[in-house]
Amino acid sequence: MAVTKEFLKEEREQAWRVDIRKLLKNKERTALTRVHMGEVDANERILSNIEVNTGLSEEEAVNEAKRCLDCPDPTCITGCPVEINIPKFIKRIEQGDYLKAAQVLKQTSALPAVCGRVCPQEKQCEAKCFYQLKMKKEPVAIGHLERFAADYERESGQISVPEVAKGNGVKIAVIGSGPAGLTFAGDMAKQGYDVTVFEALHEIGGVLKYGIPEFRLPNSIVDVEINSLTKMGVKFENNFIVGRTATIEDLKEEGFEAFFTGSGAGLPRFMNIPGENYIGILSSNEYLTRVNLMDAANPKTDTPVISGKNVAVIGGGNTAMDSVRTAKRLGAKRAMIVYRRSMEEMPARVEEVKHAQEEGIEFLNLTNPVEYFADENGRVNKMRVQKMELGEPDASGRRRPVVIEGSEYDIEVDTVVVSVGVSPNPLIPSSLPQLETTRWGTIVVDEEKLQTSIPEMFAGGDIVRGGATVILAMGDGRNAAAAMHNYLQDKLNA
Amino acid sequence: MNRIIEKEFFSENVVRLEIEAPRIAKARRAGHFVIVKVGETGERIPLTIAASNPEKGTITLVIQRVGVSSRRITELEVGDVLTDLVGPLGEATHIEKVGTVLACGGGVGVAPLLPIVEALKKAGNKVVTILAARNKDLIILEEQIAKYSDEVIVMTDDGSYGKKGLVTDGMKEVMEREQVDEAVVIGPAIMMKFASLTTKEYNVPTVASLNTIMVDGTGMCGACRITVGGKTKFVCVDGPEFDAHQVDFDEMLLRLNGYKEIEKGAEQEYLKSKDK
Ligand SMILES: Cc1cc2nc3c(=O)[nH]c(=O)nc-3n(C[C@H](O)[C@H](O)[C@H](O)COP(=O)(O)OP(=O)(O)OC[C@H]3O[C@@H](n4cnc5c(N)ncnc54)[C@H](O)[C@@H]3O)c2cc1C
Numbered sequence: 001m002a003v004t005k006e007f008l009k010e011e012r013e014q015a016w017r018v019d020i021r022k023l024l025k026n027k028e029r030t031a032l033t034r035v036h037m038g039e040v041d042a043n044e045r046i047l048s049n050i051e052v053n054t055g056l057s058e059e060e061a062v063n064e065a066k067r068c069l070d071c072p073d074p075t076c077i078t079g080c081p082v083e084i085n086i087p088k089f090i091k092r093i094e095q096g097d098y099l100k101a102a103q104v105l106k107q108t109s110a111l112p113a114v115c116g117r118v119c120p121q122e123k124q125c126e127a128k129c130f131y132q133l134k135m136k137k138e139p140v141a142i143g144h145l146e147r148f149a150a151d152y153e154r155e156s157g158q159i160s161v162p163e164v165a166k167g168n169g170v171k172i173a174v175i176g177s178g179p180a181g182l183t184f185a186g187d188m189a190k191q192g193y194d195v196t197v198f199e200a201l202h203e204i205g206g207v208l209k210y211g212i213p214e215f216r217l218p219n220s221i222v223d224v225e226i227n228s229l230t231k232m233g234v235k236f237e238n239n240f241i242v243g244r245t246a247t248i249e250d251l252k253e254e255g256f257e258a259f260f261t262g263s264g265a266g267l268p269r270f271m272n273i274p275g276e277n278y279i280g281i282l283s284s285n286e287y288l289t290r291v292n293l294m295d296a297a298n299p300k301t302d303t304p305v306i307s308g309k310n311v312a313v314i315g316g317g318n319t320a321m322d323s324v325r326t327a328k329r330l331g332a333k334r335a336m337i338v339y340r341r342s343m344e345e346m347p348a349r350v351e352e353v354k355h356a357q358e359e360g361i362e363f364l365n366l367t368n369p370v371e372y373f374a375d376e377n378g379r380v381n382k383m384r385v386q387k388m389e390l391g392e393p394d395a396s397g398r399r400r401p402v403v404i405e406g407s408e409y410d411i412e413v414d415t416v417v418v419s420v421g422v423s424p425n426p427l428i429p430s431s432l433p434q435l436e437t438t439r440w441g442t443i444v445v446d447e448e449k450l451q452t453s454i455p456e457m458f459a460g461g462d463i464v465r466g467g468a469t470v471i472l473a474m475g476d477g478r479n480a481a482a483a484m485h486n487y488l489q490d491k492l493n494a
Numbered sequence: 495m496n497r498i499i500e501k502e503f504f505s506e507n508v509v510r511l512e513i514e515a516p517r518i519a520k521a522r523r524a525g526h527f528v529i530v531k532v533g534e535t536g537e538r539i540p541l542t543i544a545a546s547n548p549e550k551g552t553i554t555l556v557i558q559r560v561g562v563s564s565r566r567i568t569e570l571e572v573g574d575v576l577t578d579l580v581g582p583l584g585e586a587t588h589i590e591k592v593g594t595v596l597a598c599g600g601g602v603g604v605a606p607l608l609p610i611v612e613a614l615k616k617a618g619n620k621v622v623t624i625l626a627a628r629n630k631d632l633i634i635l636e637e638q639i640a641k642y643s644d645e646v647i648v649m650t651d652d653g654s655y656g657k658k659g660l661v662t663d664g665m666k667e668v669m670e671r672e673q674v675d676e677a678v679v680i681g682p683a684i685m686m687k688f689a690s691l692t693t694k695e696y697n698v699p700t701v702a703s704l705n706t707i708m709v710d711g712t713g714m715c716g717a718c719r720i721t722v723g724g725k726t727k728f729v730c731v732d733g734p735e736f737d738a739h740q741v742d743f744d745e746m747l748l749r750l751n752g753y754k755e756i757e758k759g760a761e762q763e764y765l766k767s768k769d770k
Pocket residue numbers: 118119120175176177178179180181198199200201205206207208211212213240241242243262263264265266288318319320322349425427428460461462463467468469470471473
């Protein structure tokens with residue numbers, strides 16, 4: 001479904017676009033400065049789960065939209081994994097027609113309010129913006145504008161539900177309700193398929209619900225997007241583990257003709273160092289699930305969570321950043337990131353690191369835990385770490401951390417959150433021996449079609465890529481839907 | 495779905511529920527468990543499927559009240575619906591004909607033991623079962639267990655029923671008396687620890703079904719992790735049954751108490767709120 005240059009050009013020549021471009025000279029546009037999104041003050045926001053970023057006002061959004069040059073060759077689009085027609089939606093904002101802007105987003109993205117918040121824009125669309133590439137200026141704030149349009153539509157109460165083709169009666173099963181599964185489900189429903197999404201947990205949304213915290217992505221926003229899918233006819237079955245509650249074979253007997261697996265990378269890794277099973281040491285998945293999915297910090301719920309005073313989070317990704325900021329909000333006096341490389345190598349989003357710093361998170365970089373110690377009840381009370389220095393670059397191009405001998409020292413801790421990565425969820429592969437997987441446990445797919453070694457099964461998102469991003473998962477869902485549609489049509493016509 | 499169609503008290507704190515769950519009833523094997531959540535603010539807790547009836551589309555759970563969540567479930571009545579129920583989870587028991595099996599259940603551990611005893615008997619084994627509890631009132635499922643056992647020995651700490659003594663006393667008696675090819679022990683962690691030390695003395699291969707703290711039950715969080723043979727394992731996906739002689743029970747005992755203080759407070763508060 002790739003957008004062609006010709007198509008983009010045609011759209012760009014529409015009268016309304018031409019008119020808007022004429023309103024200001026390019027020089028005037030480039031002279032404007034990039035908007036800064038408001039944030040709740042750090043001292044205040046750590047007292048609750050309030051969303052940190054406050055969004056743009058209409059005026060701010062329109063001013064920012066004016067910066068966009070509506071380039072003849074919009075390179076920004078090449079940076080977006082789902083190829084959102086970026087200049088078109090931005091020009092709709094400049095025009096003041098925010099609802100139409102939202103519709104443009106929805107043509108290609110099932111969850112614009114989500115992406116506007118959690119996409120690593122600085123590495124994707126914004127990195128490919130003309131401002132950044134050619135003028136060495138701050139790029140257009142595409143992510144902020146995306147969030148603005150999606151929020152405006154939601155708050156207006158005039159949410160447009162995409163048109164759905166007449167039902168064709170073909171039953172499709174989706175395994176997992178993360179961004180990959182949801183996007184796939186939406187696209188198939190649009191084409192008239194009878195889609196059911198099966199989810200192992202009691203809530204729909206995958207990592208968007210159980211992983212990413214409220215202060216970055218409120219659950220209510222995810223729910224609105226799920227509601228849109230329900231309105232499009234998508235059915236959801238929670239508490240249903242495919243491969244357990246029913247097998248793929250069972251589902252085939254029930255009439256499901258094709259499958260999409262978006263079961264994610266839910267398996268936490270540990271470091272296998274001495275003392276790692278002491279009480280108070282938990283995976284970021286457990287920590288975030290307790291707080292986000294089970295709402296454990298709320299005294300009205302039954303699920304407990306330990307709110308430590310000295311919390312160390314091991315790792316430097318988004319998950320580590322979310323965990324450490326959660327610890328702060330649960331009342332930690334000292335909330336620390338312990339990361340074995342330096343600040344520059346940190347995979348977390350720049351914005352998250354900045355917000356964490358504002359919130360008083362300590363960063364112990366070039367530091368690695370080697371052992372944990374506990375009191376007589378088995379509760380962790382101390383961790384031994386060693387200092388690292390950066391050596392030669394490794395296969396990933398990042399400089400490899402090397403141990404500095406004799407540099408060990410101890411840190412007092414009462415909670416440790418291990419956030420050193422996740423592995424693919426093995427439930428589906430293990431229940432389907434015919435399914436081809438890699439030695440890392442990811443499912444092998446055809447790169448374009450996302451078809452697995454079982455022809456009627458397609459797959460995408462983290463179960464194929466290992467831990468990746470929301471937008472890549474969505475892109476996979478979208479491409480798989482297009483490919484499955486073709487596959488089923490061919491089968492029908494054969 | 496998830497509707498309770500039968501409820502029975504085995505003792506003041508142990509309740510049997512039969513629940514409509516056709517898919518789980520069909521898919522489950524001995525050794526599987528489910529995760530249950532009662533109410534929107536409820537906690538996810540694991541419970542063994544004690545029996546299932548695929549024709550009727552029901553599963554049976556036996557629940558002992560130990561804290562808030564187990565209490566909430568036992569307070570449900572016929573016709574009520576479990577908010578969330580998912581399964582079957584875990585690896586099914588490996589059932590084989592080995593000869594004579596010594597099955598030991600302590601307290602509510604008898605519930606998960608029942609389907610295993612049934613399957614072992616059906617596979618052609620001689621099954622000697624020991625049921626152990628603090629006193630007579632806490633002995634459950636004796637009749638059902640007897641149906642699939644060649645012999646049932648009841649042990650109570652206070653001697654109020656069966657023989658007086660600990661589960662390990664009964665085990666020693668059997669292992670002294672005859673050749674035992676395999677043992678299965680299910681019960682409180684402390685009981686499994688000592689039962690496993692006992693079978694080790696007699697060189698009898700032993701399986702224990704572990705009841706660690708869980709959250710998701712699908713391998714996603716690691717809350718249920720324990721050390722088996724020096725390696726970290728997740729009880730919900732690698733277990734719940736393991737070679738008892740390899741399990742680090744001391745670590746498991748510590749980990750089970752991880753939330754004890756919070757949970758105790760929670761239960762007191764819950765009981766207070768009910769008094770009002
Ligand atoms: C804490 C955290 C923060 C993150 N922050 C960001 C960020 O800021 N920006 C970003 O772009 N990315 C971020 N990511 C990564 C991003 O969330 C993932 O890449 C993305 O969610 C993957 O989507 P998915 O659809 O493949 O799977 P998931 O979102 O993992 O969803 C998979 C779902 O499938 C279900 N499932 C698994 N097996 C079965 C089965 N057999 N039957 C039924 N259901 C099943 C699971 O329960 C789960 O709900 C973050 C991840 C985490 C953990």
